[in-house]
Amino acid sequence: QVQLVESGGGLVQAGGSLRLSCAVSGRTLSMYPMGWFRQAPGKEREFVAATGWNGVNTRYVDSVKGRFTISRENAKNTIDLQMNSLKPEDTAVYYCAAGSVLTMTGLGGITSWGKGTLVTVSS
Numbered sequence: 001q002v003q004l005v006e007s008g009g010g011l012v013q014a015g016g017s018l019r020l021s022c023a024v025s026g027r028t029l030s031m032y033p034m035g036w037f038r039q040a041p042g043k044e045r046e047f048v049a050a051t052g053w054n055g056v057n058t059r060y061v062d063s064v065k066g067r068f069t070i071s072r073e074n075a076k077n078t079i080d081l082q083m084n085s086l087k088p089e090d091t092a093v094y095y096c097a098a099g100s101v102l103t104m105t106g107l108g109g110i111t112s113w114g115k116g117t118l119v120t121v122s123s
Contacts, residue, residue: 009117
């Protein structure tokens, strides 16, 4: 069983940046495609970004392309999400996820979720 713990959330003004980190334990990180999802108040959880096992192949939802960057350090068992040019609509709880397949549009076969970290972007 993979355990995922997110950190790095907080309050930031529009246009600012935050870096989220996900610490992975329980299994070797390099075995899994990994990703980030988010859930805004009153909305369904949505895919944000994902990376394949080696960090070369990535996927992003259109609304964050050019602003967010996902990266992984398998040796450190961490997944990061660098978020720049943040907008109020990025406000959400962000969840780290371990998947089984990197699809054309995101991350499939989710096997584990973190508990989430709150990102609030003020206008």
